[in-house]
Amino acid sequence: MLSLQAYASGSGSSSSSGDDSDQEDTTKTTREPTEEELAHLKPLADSAHSVAKSLQVCAAPLVVPTGQVETSRVVAPTVNELSYNPRYEEMFAPVAGPANPFLTQQMRAPKNMLTGFVEAAHISDFQFENQRKTFHSYGYALDPSVEGGAVGGGSGSVGEEGGPSYVGHLQAAYDTDGKTVFESSKANRAGDKRKKLKNDKPEDVEGFLGPWGKYEDEELVSRPNETERAEIEEMMAKKQRRNRVTEDKPIEEKSVLHIKDSVDYQGRSFLHPPHDVGVNLRKSGAPDRCFLPKAHIHTWTGHTKGISAIRWFPKSAHLLLSCSMDARIKIWEVYNERRCVRTYSGHRQAVRDVSFNNRGDKFVSAGYDRYLKLWDTETGDVVSRFSSRKIPFCVKFHPDYNKQHLFVAGTSDKKIICWDTRSGDIVQEYDRHLGAVNTITFVDENRRFVTTSDDKSLRVWEWDIPVDMKYIADPTMHSMPAVTLSPNGKWLACQSLDNKVVIFSAINRFKMNRKKTFTGHMVSGYACNLDFSPDMSYLVSGDGDGKVYIWDWKTTKLYKKWQAHDNVCISTLWHPHEASKLVTAGWDGTIKYWD
Numbered sequence: 237m238l239s240l241q242a243y244a245s246g247s248g249s250s251s252s253s254g255d256d257s258d259q260e261d262t263t264k265t266t267r268e269p270t271e272e273e274l275a276h277l278k279p280l281a282d283s284a285h286s287v288a289k290s291l292q293v294c295a296a297p298l299v300v301p302t303g304q305v306e307t308s309r310v311v312a313p314t315v316n317e318l319s320y321n322p323r324y325e326e327m328f329a330p331v332a333g334p335a336n337p338f339l340t341q342q343m344r345a346p347k348n349m350l351t352g353f354v355e356a357a358h359i360s361d362f363q364f365e366n367q368r369k370t371f372h373s374y375g376y377a378l379d380p381s382v383e384g385g386a387v388g389g390g391s392g393s394v395g396e397e398g399g400p401s402y403v404g405h406l407q408a409a410y411d412t413d414g415k416t417v418f419e420s421s422k423a424n425r426a427g428d429k430r431k432k433l434k435n436d437k438p439e440d441v442e443g444f445l446g447p448w449g450k451y452e453d454e455e456l457v458s459r460p461n462e463t464e465r466a467e468i469e470e471m472m473a474k475k476q477r478r479n480r481v482t483e484d485k486p487i488e489e490k491s492v493l494h495i496k497d498s499v500d501y502q503g504r505s506f507l508h509p510p511h512d513v514g515v516n517l518r519k520s521g522a523p524d525r526c527f528l529p530k531a532h533i534h535t536w537t538g539h540t541k542g543i544s545a546i547r548w549f550p551k552s553a554h555l556l557l558s559c560s561m562d563a564r565i566k567i568w569e570v571y572n573e574r575r576c577v578r579t580y581s582g583h584r585q586a587v588r589d590v591s592f593n594n595r596g597d598k599f600v601s602a603g604y605d606r607y608l609k610l611w612d613t614e615t616g617d618v619v620s621r622f623s624s625r626k627i628p629f630c631v632k633f634h635p636d637y638n639k640q641h642l643f644v645a646g647t648s649d650k651k652i653i654c655w656d657t658r659s660g661d662i663v664q665e666y667d668r669h670l671g672a673v674n675t676i677t678f679v680d681e682n683r684r685f686v687t688t689s690d691d692k693s694l695r696v697w698e699w700d701i702p703v704d705m706k707y708i709a710d711p712t713m714h715s716m717p718a719v720t721l722s723p724n725g726k727w728l729a730c731q732s733l734d735n736k737v738v739i740f741s742a743i744n745r746f747k748m749n750r751k752k753t754f755t756g757h758m759v760s761g762y763a764c765n766l767d768f769s770p771d772m773s774y775l776v777s778g779d780g781d782g783k784v785y786i787w788d789w790k791t792t793k794l795y796k797k798w799q800a801h802d803n804v805c806i807s808t809l810w811h812p813h814e815a816s817k818l819v820t821a822g823w824d825g826t827i828k829y830w831d
Contacts, residue, residue: 370416375405378414430454489582489609491616495575498614505614506569506577507596509552513571515813517552522723522770527816528786528796529830536568538576542823545589545765546807550596553812556819557599558827559587565601567613568827570811570819580616582609593633593640600643602628608645610657622655624662632676634699644685646673652687652697666702668695674717674763677728679742686728686746688716694730696746706746717763723772733760737777737787756794757785765807776818778805784820784830800828 310332311322336344347353357380371377379401402409433449450456460468499505509517541561549555555577556568565580565587583603592599598619600610608622608631627648634642642663644654652666652673671690678685679696684705687695692715696706718731721742727749728740737754741747757764757779766777774795775787782801787794801822811817818830 366416366418371404373417374408374412376402376409376414377404379403487582487584489618491581491611492579493577493616494579495577506555507549507614509554510571513554517554517813519813520551522812523815524771525815526769526771526773526810528774529816529818531831532828533831534574534829536574536576536827536829537825538566538579539564539825541586541825542803543806543821543825543827544587546809546819546821546827547590547592547599548809548812550592550594555596556827557590557592558821559590559601560825561586562825563587563603565590565611570829574829578616580611582611582618583607588628589630591631591633591643594635594637595640600631600633602631602645608655620657620660622660624649624651624653626651629672629674630676632678635678635682644676646676646687646689648672650689650691652676654700664700664702666697666704668702668704668707669693671715674715675719677719677721679721679725679728681725686719686740686742688719688730690715692716694740694746708740708746708748710748718765720766720768722768723770729766729768729775731759731764731766731777735760737766737775752792754785754787754792754794756787756797757783762804762806764805765809767808767810769810770812774810776808776810778808778820778822780804782822782824784808784818800830801826 309322309326311318311326311329313331345353359380367377367380382401400414402414430451430453432451433445435443435445435449438444495506500508536556536558539558539560539562544559544561546559547557549557554570556570557565558568559565563581563583563586567577567580569575569577580601583601583605585604587601587603589602590599592613597613598610599613600608602608604627606623606625606627608628610619610622611617612619622645624645624647628645629648631643631645633640634644641657642654643657644652646652650667650669650671650673652669653662654664654666655661656663666687669687669689669691670693673687673689675688676685677687683699685697685699687697689695691709692713693707693709694713694716695704695708697704714732714734716730716732716738720729721727722729726742728742728746730738730740732738735755735758739749739752741749754775754777757777758781759777759779762780764778764780766775768775768789772789775789777785778800779785782799782803782805783797784800784805785794786796800820801824803823805820805822807821809819811819814831816831819827820830821827
């Protein structure tokens with residue numbers, strides 16, 4: 237605000253003469269205002285003072301509340317979490333609300349556990365365990381409700397003045413003077429009467445016993461008495477009669493040659509690939525391009541029951557091996573007259589699987605009679621027999637040429653067992669599955685193999701290491717009873733029992749390829765084997781209705797399907813040297829050739 241002195245000095249300076257010397261002089265003197273000037277300026281000063289008073293700023297006004305409002309917040313006893321900080325009075329306030337008139341006295345009593353209210357007691361862990369074990373052993377214990385009862389010692393008798401109080405079997409407590417399990421005299425222990433063998437001489441390295449000496453009459457092996465021994469022998473005899481396979485009269489293992497001559501004019505057996513069929517069966521490469529088969533060209537008949545599995549002769553595929561539920565194995569010509577060459581009979585029950593070795597001169601068969609038999613393909617003789625007393629579900633020779641004496645079989649007791657054909661002994665067992673093993677597939681240049689099981693899992697094993705290196709199990713996965721490796725060795729096609737064909741990577745991480753899923757067929761409940769075309773253009777599979785389905789490998793589109801068998805089409809194989817030829821086998825007992 238402008239004061240009177242400042243205003244007077246300002247008016248005086250403005251009313252001074254315009255002298256040049258006065259303007260240049262920086263030092264200015266003020267004069268006293270006259271009475272007329274004071275009278276003239278007084279109204280202005282009063283108005284300025286009133287304006288200043290009205291414009292005064294109040295930075296912290298004093299607010300007086302009109303009334304103190306008391307808000308009470310109720311905390312429910314069942315609340316475990318609060319979003320604010322309550323006061324002490326709110327936390328420990330009595331429970332609000334009317335009492336429930338329907339509660340009994342027991343229900344109305346305070347509880348801090350399900351069965352009642354537990355009060356804190358000062359008792360050591362040892363004393364608690366001591367009394368608990370004493371009660372379980374002798375039937376009595378110190379009364380914990382009596383002041384000092386559970387903490388004090390176990391001495392004293394029941395009923396004495398100031399003595400300890402007991403609960404449970406009071407007579408036993410009186411007889412033993414309240415001894416606990418840790419205070420029982422050694423005279424009551426029958427075992428302490430026996431003498432121990434002692435040798436505490438440290439210089440006796442071989443015979444030193446120390447505190448580990450046995451009792452003189454101690455028996456480490458429990459031996460049954462005569463009555464128990466008779467019962468055990470009778471039980472074992474019944475078990476053996478129930479599980480025994482009659483070995484007294486072994487089944488006659490025989491083979492029948494169905495062709496006139498076992499060798500041709502040059503002395504070559506039927507295992508030798510033919511030259512006059514218009515196809516080079518000795519080449520290792522696949523056809524440049526494959527085509528969809530269009531016509532049915534031949535049917536092989538001879539099995540009296542359904543086919544279980546079919547296998548090409550290694551490399552040349554000029555012969556076809558089939559095993560059936562009629563307990564027989566047959567080998568067929570694929571070219572020329574397409575005859576049945578030889579029949580192998582040696583199993584009591586249905587044959588589940590067969591597998592050639594790399595040369596094709598031998599094959600192993602797995603039957604439901606719990607036997608695996610090694611056959612000579614040319615002569616039909618049984619070279620050796622193997623059995624683990626369990627049903628083998630799949631069998632496979634090791635693909636390496638230096639391991640042709642080894643084959644693995646997946647059995648019904650969740651194991652993969654490796655046999656040596658030279659000695660007939662089991663050389664390795666892989667026991668990690670939780671269900672019967674259905675398939676065995678060698679991958680990664682035969683350094684690893686993949687197995688699937690009824691436990692709906694897929695496991696990857698390093699050869700000769702009985703611990704799985706990879707375990708794949710997902711809640712969405714189903715059992716996969718048929719697995720086929722792609723020709724390039726990069727993919728595993730698995731027949732899933734949820735009516736899908738799922739694809740796994742056969743290298744590195746063995747991850748499922750979610751983008752490649754083949755659907756449209758109905759295989760739930762059947763182990764329908766599937767196959768790739770040699771150029772990997774198509775994927776072919778049978779189904780439970782006897783149909784054959786062919787999908788495009790790249791797009792997963794269903795290209796073609798047709799009715800091939802009257803019953804389940806259990807297996808399909810694409811010829812490795814033919815561009816459009818396909819063989820199928822069904823439970824109607826027939827094998828059909830398509831082109």
